[in-house]
Every structure is written in C-alpha cells, then in structure tokens.
Amino acid sequence: xxxxxxxxxxxxxxxxxxxxxxxxxxxxxxxxxxxxxxxxxxxxxxxxxxxxxxxxxxxxxxxxxxxxxxxxxxxxxxxxxxxxxxxxxxxxxxxxxxxxxxxxxxxxxxxxxxxxxxxxxxxxxxxxxxxxxxxxxxxxxxxxxxxxxxxxxxxxxxxxxxxxxxxxxxxxxxxxxxxxxxxxxxxxxxxxxxxxxxxxxxxxxxxxxxxxxxxxxxxxxxxxxxxxxxxxxxxxxxxxxxxxxxxxxxxxxxxxxxxxxxxxxxxxxxxxxxxxxxxxxxxxxxxxxxxxxxxxxxxxxxxxxxxxxxxxxxxxxxxxxxxxxxxxxxxxxxxxxxxxxxxxxxxxxxxxxxxxxxxxxxxxxxxxxxxxxxxxxxxxxxxxxxxxxxxxxxxxxxxxxxxxxxxxxxxxxxxxxxxxxxxxxxxxxxxxxxxxxxxxxxxxxxxxxxxxxxxxxxxxxxxxxxxxxxxxxxxxxxxxxxxxxxxxxxxxxxxxxxx
Ligand SMILES: Cc1cc2nc3c(=O)[nH]c(=O)nc-3n(C[C@H](O)[C@H](O)[C@H](O)COP(=O)(O)OP(=O)(O)OC[C@H]3O[C@@H](n4cnc5c(N)ncnc54)[C@H](O)[C@@H]3O)c2cc1C
Numbered sequence: 381x382x383x384x385x386x387x388x389x390x391x392x393x394x395x396x397x398x399x400x401x402x403x404x405x406x407x408x409x410x411x412x413x414x415x416x417x418x419x420x421x422x423x424x425x426x427x428x429x430x431x432x433x434x435x436x437x438x439x440x441x442x443x444x445x446x447x448x449x450x451x452x453x454x455x456x457x458x459x460x461x462x463x464x465x466x467x468x469x470x471x472x473x474x475x476x477x478x479x480x481x482x483x484x485x486x487x488x489x490x491x492x493x494x495x496x497x498x499x500x501x502x503x504x505x506x507x508x509x510x511x512x513x514x515x516x517x518x519x520x521x522x523x524x525x526x527x528x529x530x531x532x533x534x535x536x537x538x539x540x541x542x543x544x545x546x547x548x549x550x551x552x553x554x555x556x557x558x559x560x561x562x563x564x565x566x567x568x569x570x571x572x573x574x575x576x577x578x579x580x581x582x583x584x585x586x587x588x589x590x591x592x593x594x595x596x597x598x599x600x601x602x603x604x605x606x607x608x609x610x611x612x613x614x615x616x617x618x619x620x621x622x623x624x625x626x627x628x629x630x631x632x633x634x635x636x637x638x639x640x641x642x643x644x645x646x647x648x649x650x651x652x653x654x655x656x657x658x659x660x661x662x663x664x665x666x667x668x669x670x671x672x673x674x675x676x677x678x679x680x681x682x683x684x685x686x687x688x689x690x691x692x693x694x695x696x697x698x699x700x701x702x703x704x705x706x707x708x709x710x711x712x713x714x715x716x717x718x719x720x721x722x723x724x725x726x727x728x729x730x731x732x733x734x735x736x737x738x739x740x741x742x743x744x745x746x747x748x749x750x751x752x753x754x755x756x757x758x759x760x761x762x763x764x765x766x767x768x769x770x771x772x773x774x775x776x777x778x779x780x781x782x783x784x785x786x787x788x789x790x791x792x793x794x795x796x797x798x799x800x801x802x803x804x805x806x807x808x809x810x811x812x813x814x815x816x817x818x819x820x821x822x823x824x825x826x827x828x829x830x831x832x833x834x835x836x837x838x839x840x841x842x843x844x845x846x847x848x849x850x851x852x853x854x855x856x857x858x859x860x861x862x863x864x865x866x867x868x869x870x871x872x873x874x875x876x877x878x879x
Contacts, residue, residue: 409621435811572712633670660817
C-alpha cells in the first residue's frame, strides 16, 4: 500500500489547488514545500512591521478561483475578503503627464476619449471583442485540459464560438493594440500589460491584448496580502485532511516501469503514492527529478527547447509618510517600441536597464493593515534580466535600488527618498534561490504561441504514468488565476484517469 493516494510537490497556487481538490474528493494527500511557507510567487512576508507581496500584486479574472472554491463545497466570498481596486491604475506617461484609468469600462472609455475621441470609440469595439472572448474562454479554454491536439479539438468542437478568436493567436499584442488605437498616450498606457504574459508587445500573442480590458472586468486585492489566496485554498485542503509539510525538498521521483511510485526527499526519506502532482518548474521536474534516463528522446529534447520566461526585480520599501500616490497601482509607462527594445537590450543581451519603468503597488492605500499606523508599504516591480552582462545582481542591486528611489522621488513619488525606513530588493537571482525556479522565471516558459496550450508541457505527463503537472509550466500558463485553473484541470484529469 502506498503511503498516500497523492503527493503534491510545491505549494504554489497550482499545487495547493490540486492538493486541496484531491483531498476534498476523498484522497489522502501530502503537499511538500521546500521553503518555510506556502504560496510560492503568490506570497506575503513581513519585515519590521511592514507587509510586502513577494511576487503577484493584483488579481483579475478570478473565475477559476471561484470555481476551485465551489468544487471544494464553499464559496470565494466566504473564504476571501477581496477589496475592489478602483481606479485600475494611475498611468504616468514618459512625458511626465498622468491620468487615472477608472475600473468601470465606461469610465475607462471616458478617460481614453479625453486623450483621443477616436480611440474612445475604438475602446467600445475593443472591450466588446474581449468581453465576448472572455465569456467563452474562461470556462471553455482556461479551465479545460489543453495539453494535447485532441484536447484542443475537443475545446473547439464544444465551444464553436471560440474559433472566431483563433486569428488572435497569430497576431502580436502590439498589432492588436495598434489596430484599435492610434493615439500615442493611449497606446503607451496599454503597452506594459503585455508583460503580464512575460513578453514585450511585439512578441506577446495577440490574445493577451485582452489584459488592458480584462482588468476592467474586476480588479481585486485580498485583505491581508496576496498570500491569502493560497492560504484560503490550503485551509480548505487541510480541513479535508490534506497534510502540508514545509521545509521538505523533493530531490527525485521514484519511477518503476515507466510509472511514478513516489518521491525521495533531499534528506533521503522515501514516500510512496499512487499519483504525483508537480507544481515546480517542468525543466527541473523532467531533467533533474525524473531524470533524462527515464525520458524518451523526443520528450528530452522537447523540454530542453522551451525558452524560460522573464523574471523581474522587485523593490520592497517601507515608508513613514503617506506617499503622494493617487492609486493602489501606478503604471510607469513607456512606449510599445521602448518595451520591445528593452527585451533585446536587457532581457536578451543582459544590459542593466537605463530607465525606470514598471509598476508601483501601494497595498496600504487599500488595506492599511499592511503597515504600522501612519506608514505605508510599496512593492515596486521593475524591469531587469536574470543574467547581467557585466557584474552580478548581488553587487548591482544596491545601485539599481538607489537609482529607482532617486527617479521615483523626482517623478511620481515626491519625498520618497527622505522617508525610507525599510528596503529589501528581490532580484531574479533571489527568486531562483528562494523558490528554486530556474532563472526566477515566474511564468516558467515564455508564453509565446509555441509554448501555449497543446505546445506547453502536458498536465498529464505523456512520458511518466501517474505524473501530473500544475502551475505556470502547464496550460493555461503563469498567473494566479491561471495556475489555480491548472490545479482544477490536474484534479479533474486524475479523477478521470486514476479512478
Ligand atoms: C514579481 C511578480 C509579479 C507577479 N504579478 C502577478 C500579478 O499581479 N497577478 C498574477 O495573477 N500573477 C502574477 N505573477 C505570477 C504568479 O505569481 C505566478 O505565475 C504563480 O503564482 C505561480 O504559481 P505556481 O503554481 O506555478 O507555483 P510557484 O509560485 O512557482 O511555486 C512553486 C513552489 O514549489 C516550491 N518548490 C520548488 N522546488 C521544490 C522542491 N524540489 N520540493 C518542494 N517544493 C519545491 C517552491 O518553493 C514554490 O513554493 C507575478 C509573479 C512575480 C514573480
């Protein structure tokens, strides 16, 4: 008799969702996490009384999270206190001007119309297109197995309305935005969101042009920090009997006759199970834990061929004043072409960015409990590569932090540098060390057209029986709701194939 029905490796959003659903379905489940806490890229930590989000800072398209809770016999509303974020951003353009982008679709349209009447009209067509897409895709595509061509054909046959959106996969994000919008400022305000799929506008597939619209369908922040999402999912799993063990690093999968039999931990302990679910990076899973000797040639070369996604340096700052910010999120926007250049100069060539762009998040404006009274917490997501051409991150991070604080003090957050009480800088290298994610690639693989759906590693391993994948490495890819969706998919596949 195996020790457990299922072992889950990694307590990111995908792992806790799959584990909790399997436990709720009556299976005995062991969730193993190598670090001291759950959540992975969706977690919150405390320093000197300030609370910071380590990775993810915003929640949109929450339908998969609602679905996961419903499958556990509860509701999102009873498990999570989600605060609505309105406006979506204060957008600061490269010429120093700024405007607020209200949450409501109509309000956003009015803000765009003030920049360009013509683009204001286009916003109506743009939002209608992606509204229609999301109505069909959230259930029909994002929550369905998409790991094989057969899965994709089934999705197409069961959701014929989705087929008309197929051309969006063949165009770039930039093409789609530029087709709808002509004004420089409007285009600029929609450029950065391409990075929510880890690619610049010129390389991101056109379907991700949904982001500048989808955030207006609802933007949320969980009271208490982003950790509340995996914490609530894990709480439901624990109630159903899921055992969670922290500081337990899995080193190897035990494989016998092409079927997984369990895992071996770094301390040598062996634990057996009928099924193993992996929430870790699929390159590490297949090349290190399964081992090349257990993989057919095609699977070996396939997994090696995926380019890793981008990472991001994140600056966490605690301040003893109220920063003059008008919104929870401030978007430090740059033009589409600058983001495409960024990709080649910084991500590909490894140069240190010479300008400061990204997202400033001030969660204390929505949830004051994230800092001591009268103080605020800031999470500043910057641009920067994993591998630096000159120098290394441990030395360079202080220089980039200083430049960022100086720049923000002069531009969007006057007074910042005089009020810093606490500063911590998490580089791509730190993400790799802390979460064992190769190169800190938080979306696992580039979300390009050749690494989506059936082209991404399959949720049900094709090489090893009894092995299932969740998280950013598999369909529908990186992001909090999408990795929760991957957990739903894995649990459904296990119910279907493992009895
Ligand atoms: C800076 C940043 C900003 C982001 N912003 C957003 C956002 O605003 N909104 C959004 O939706 N998404 C955002 N994301 C993306 C999102 O957070 C991730 O895609 C998602 O949380 C990844 O979940 P996952 O299930 O793939 O697991 P991960 O978060 O990758 O977690 C995997 C877990 O496995 C553990 N592990 C690794 N190796 C082992 C081992 N050998 N044994 C045991 N355990 C192991 C790790 O410690 C980790 O806890 C952001 C990410 C980052 C980094």
